[in-house]
Amino acid sequence: MSVLDKFKLDGKVALVTGSSRGLGKTCAIGLAEAGATVVVNSLSLEGSQKTVDIIKSAGGKAIAIPADVSDPIQVNSMMEVIIEKLGHLDILFNNAGIAAVAPAEEKTLEEWQKTIEVNLTGTFIVAQAAGKIMLKQKKGSIINMASMSASIINVPQKVVDYHASKAGVVAMTKCMAAEWAPSNVRVNAISPGYHMTEMAMQWSDVHPTWIERIPMGRMADMEELQGLVLFLASDASSYMTGSEIISDGGYTLW
Ligand SMILES: NC(=O)c1ccc[n+]([C@@H]2O[C@H](COP(=O)([O-])OP(=O)(O)OC[C@H]3O[C@@H](n4cnc5c(N)ncnc54)[C@H](O)[C@@H]3O)[C@@H](O)[C@H]2O)c1
Numbered sequence: 001m002s003v004l005d006k007f008k009l010d011g012k013v014a015l016v017t018g019s020s021r022g023l024g025k026t027c028a029i030g031l032a033e034a035g036a037t038v039v040v041n042s043l044s045l046e047g048s049q050k051t052v053d054i055i056k057s058a059g060g061k062a063i064a065i066p067a068d069v070s071d072p073i074q075v076n077s078m079m080e081v082i083i084e085k086l087g088h089l090d091i092l093f094n095n096a097g098i099a100a101v102a103p104a105e106e107k108t109l110e111e112w113q114k115t116i117e118v119n120l121t122g123t124f125i126v127a128q129a130a131g132k133i134m135l136k137q138k139k140g141s142i143i144n145m146a147s148m149s150a151s152i153i154n155v156p157q158k159v160v161d162y163h164a165s166k167a168g169v170v171a172m173t174k175c176m177a178a179e180w181a182p183s184n185v186r187v188n189a190i191s192p193g194y195h196m197t198e199m200a201m202q203w204s205d206v207h208p209t210w211i212e213r214i215p216m217g218r219m220a221d222m223e224e225l226q227g228l229v230l231f232l233a234s235d236a237s238s239y240m241t242g243s244e245i246i247s248d249g250g251y252t253l254w
Contacts, residue, residue: 003236006234006235006236006238007034007230007231007234007235007236008034008035008234009031009034009035009036009090009091009230009233009234010035010036011035012035012036012037012090012091012233013036013037013038013039013082013086013087013088013089013090013091014028014031014036014037014038014039014090014091014092014093014233015038015039015041015078015082015089015091015092015093015126015130016028016031016038016039016040016041016093016095017041017042017069017092017093017094017095017096017122017126018041018042018069018095018096018097019038019040019041019042019048019051019093019095020040020042020043020044020047020048020050020051021042021047021051021197021198022195022197022198022199022222023095023145023192023195023197023222023225024042024093024095024096025040025051025054025222026222026223026225026226027093027095027225027226027229028040028051028055028062028093029051029054029055029058029060029226030223030226030227030229030230031091031093031229031230031233032055032058032060032061032062033058033060034230034233034234036061036090036091036233037061037062037063037086038055038060038061038062038063039062039063039064039065039078039082039086040052040055040062040063040064040065041064041065041066041067041069041078041096042066042096043066043067043068044066045064045066047066048064048065048066049064051064052064063085063086065078065081065082068122069094069096069118069122069123069125069126070117070118070121070122070125071125072125072129075125075126075129076129078129079129079130079132079133083133088133088137089130089133089134089137089140090134090137090139090140090141091140091141091142091143091233092126092127092130092140092141092142092143093143093145093229093233094123094126094127094130094142094143094144094145095145096118096122096123096126096145097118097119097123097145097165098114098115098118098119098199099115099159099162099199100114100115100159100161100162101157101158101159101203102158102159103158104158104160107160107161111161112160112161115161115162115165116161116164116165116168119162119165119166119168119169120164120165120168120169120172123144123145123169123172124172127142127144127172127176127187130142131176131180131185131187134180134183134185135180135183135185138183138184138185139184139185140184140185140186141185141186141187141188141232141233141234141237142176142185142186142187142188143188143189143190143229143232143233144169144170144172144173144187144188144189144190145169145189145190145192146166146167146169146170146173146189146190146191146244147162147166147191147192148191148192148193148246148248148251148252149162149163149166149191150163150166150167150169150170150189150191150244151167151191151246151252152251152252155209155210155213156206156209157203157206166191169189170189170191170244173187173188173189173242173244174242174244177241177242178242181241181242186232186237186238186240186241187241187242188232188237188240188241188242188243188244188245189243189244189245190225190228190229190232190244190245190246190247191244191245191246191247191248192220192225192246192247192248193214193219193220193246193247193248193249193251193252194207194210194214194219194220194248194249194251195219195220195221195222195224195225196219196220196221196222197222200219207219213251213254214248214249214250214251215249215250215251215253215254216249216250217249218249219249220247220249224247225247228245228247232245
């Protein structure tokens with residue numbers, strides 16, 4: 001098998017949470033281009049279906065399944081539908097996430113709990129449900145969406161709950177990787193820097209501050225994450241588990 005063949009995902013099923021827009025959508029399209037049948041998940045059927053339509057119009061294969069990642073009942077029924085319709089689950093890009101700005105001393109308990117519920121507990125719920133399937137299959141690749149915010153503190157926006165949630169995702173990734181490695185289920189985390197998504201665009205007034213601190217001098221296009229997700233999803237990374245890969249234009253160097 002040539003090295004390029006190792007990146008191919010033909011015959012594989014990939015679930016991408018939070019893929020109605022942003023990094024999830026872009027990477028879902030990338031995984032479909034590499035040959036995977038993609039399950040597009042987000043909170044709404046309408047939003048998920050739009051990504052499915054883009055994938056299908058380019059000749060790819062995809063289905064939409066709405067579910068709230070922080071609700072174990074909805075996640076378990078999503079997994080049942082995947083197995084019923086597609087027979088197996090080979091890749092999970094556990095991407096869904098939220099962020100809300102407030103200084104630590106003013107952050108309400110409700111805001112804290114909501115961020116932890118979606119970003120950390122939701123990521124755990126989906127990874128656990130996918131892990132159960134993959135452990136039985138004796139193969140699978142899980143990519144958890146962390147952030148460079150797991151290692152540094154963002155400036156100037158104050159997001160204490162977001163930092164805590166993403167650091168938790170990295171620790172959880174290493175733990176699952178160690179537990180599931182004997183069953184050939186790989187679990188890795190990716191930690192992007194600033195990408196131009198709808199989430200990041202809501203803070204466009206502070207982009208100059210961000211860009212000043214990025215050695216590469218620019219934010220990333222969403223497409224710049226596709227190759228990393230494909231690498232970790234595919235057999236090209238067959239000996240990698242428990243890693244956190246940072247893709248941040250050098251932000252965490254300074
Ligand atoms: N944009 C960045 O610069 C950046 C940097 C580092 C990490 N991240 C992380 O990447 C991920 C995607 O970020 P984005 O910028 O594309 O965000 P976005 O807001 O553009 O998209 C988020 C997606 O998650 C979905 N979602 C939100 N809550 C959900 C829930 N409870 N259940 C199911 N789906 C849900 C939304 O419907 C949407 O599809 C997040 O986890 C974010 O923390 C983003």
